[in-house]
Amino acid sequence: NAGVTQTPKFRVLKTGQSMTLLCAQDMNHEYMYWYRQDPGMGLRLIHYSVGEGTTAKGEVPDGYNVSRLKKQNFLLGLESAAPSQTSVYFCASSHLRGQPQHFGDGTRLSIL
Amino acid sequence: AQTVTQSQPEMSVQEAETVTLSCTYDTSESDYYLFWYKQPPSRQMILVIRQEAYKQQNATENRFSVNFQKAAKSFSLKISDSQLGDAAMYFCACHSGTYKYIFGTGTRLKVLA
Numbered sequence: 692n693a694g695v696t697q698t699p700k701f702r703v704l705k706t707g708q709s710m711t712l713l714c715a716q717d718m719n720h721e722y723m724y725w726y727r728q729d730p731g732m733g734l735r736l737i738h739y740s741v742g743e744g745t746t747a748k749g750e751v752p753d754g755y756n757v758s759r760l761k762k763q764n765f766l767l768g769l770e771s772a773a774p775s776q777t778s779v780y781f782c783a784s785s786h787l788r789g790q791p792q793h794f795g796d797g798t799r800l801s802i803l
Numbered sequence: 804a805q806t807v808t809q810s811q812p813e814m815s816v817q818e819a820e821t822v823t824l825s826c827t828y829d830t831s832e833s834d835y836y837l838f839w840y841k842q843p844p845s846r847q848m849i850l851v852i853r854q855e856a857y858k859q860q861n862a863t864e865n866r867f868s869v870n871f872q873k874a875a876k877s878f879s880l881k882i883s884d885s886q887l888g889d890a891a892m893y894f895c896a897c898h899s900g901t902y903k904y905i906f907g908t909g910t911r912l913k914v915l916a
Contacts, residue, residue, distance in 0.1 A: 722902055731812075733894060733906040741902060781848065788901055789836045789855065794848035 693717050697782050697795035704772045704802045712767040712798050714782030722785045723765040724749075724792065725757060727778040734781065740765055772802045805830045807897050809907035816885045817915050823870075824880045824910045826895030835899035837871070837878045842892040842909070851893070854878065882912075890914045 698713045714723065721742050726734040736749030738757040746757045754776060756768045765784075769776060779799050783792040807828045816822035828837065839851040854862045854871050861869050866886075870879045882889055895907040 724902070724904070731908060733807075733908040735906075736904070739902050747902075779846065783848075789898065791838055791850045791853055792848075792904060797846045 695782055695784055695793050695795040697780075697798050699798060700796065701799050702801070704769075704800065706772060706774060706802060708772050708802075709768070709770050710772065710800075711769075712780055712782075712800075714765045714767070714784075714795060716763055716765075716782075716784040716793070718784060718786065718793065719762070720784035720786045720793070721762075723759065724783045724785075725755070725765065725767045726781045726783065727751065727776075728781060728797070729778050737767065737780075774802050776800065777802045805832075805897060805899060805903065805905045807895055807905050807907040809893075809895055809910050811910045812908075813911045813913070815913045815915055816882070818885055818887060820885055821881060821883045822885055822912065824882075824893050824895075824912065826878045826880070826907055828876050828878060828895070828897045828905075830876075830897055830899050832899035835897055837869075838896045838898065838904075839867070839869070839878075839880045840894045840896060840906075841889075842894065843888075843890070848894075852880065885914050887914050887916065 695716045724739045725737040740746045740759040743762040758766045782795040785792045835856045837854040841849045866883045868881045892909045898904045
């Protein structure tokens with residue numbers, strides 16, 4: 692009964708370092724999303740995927756890359772971390788259009 | 804452009820009382836869906852209620868109900884018999900097209916004992 696699992700839950704990086712956030716879902720959902728949540732700004736879409744092997748840019752894609760090699764996994768990469776990328780990152784998935792999104796528990800990322 | 808506006812950054816309610824959280828949205832789509840999500844201090848995003856725009860009947864889920872005014876593009880959430888566990892951030896969201904979900908900036912609800 693895992694749903695959407697995000698790894699890691701917390702991470703501290705130095706400016707310029709790279710890292711990958713992993714999102715895994717076990718609900719066979721087609722659609723997967725990466726958001727960032729900043730104080731006072733709600734959730735903003737970074738990238739999304741409508742199926743295995745596909746990705747597309749969302750509202751705030753700069754500085755991030757994604758991959759969806761397997762249907763159940765959606766990876767978010769930061770190639771050269773910047774302090775402006777300090778945020779809480781949420782992964783979500785959904786099955787069909789109009790259905791609610793299922794969210795992971797979030798990853799708190801701090802970049803010094 | 805699609806927008807979702809929550810004009811109340813913070814609201815307070817006495818335990819057992821009723822509170823209404825406001826949300827207005829704008830979309831050019833004729834087919835869309837509206838949601839309220841709850842985010843407690845644990846940071847989880849929890850679905851509270853869902854409304855299909857083509858349905859005139861307001862959605863209800865136990866103590867939670869919505870007032871959906873399509874012409875006014877308004878989608879408010881009413882919480883009846885408020886409980887301490889209702890304290891959280893509440894986000895309104897509009898879903899249209901294939902993938903697009905737009906979230907409001909949230910309303911922090913405090914429940915006073």
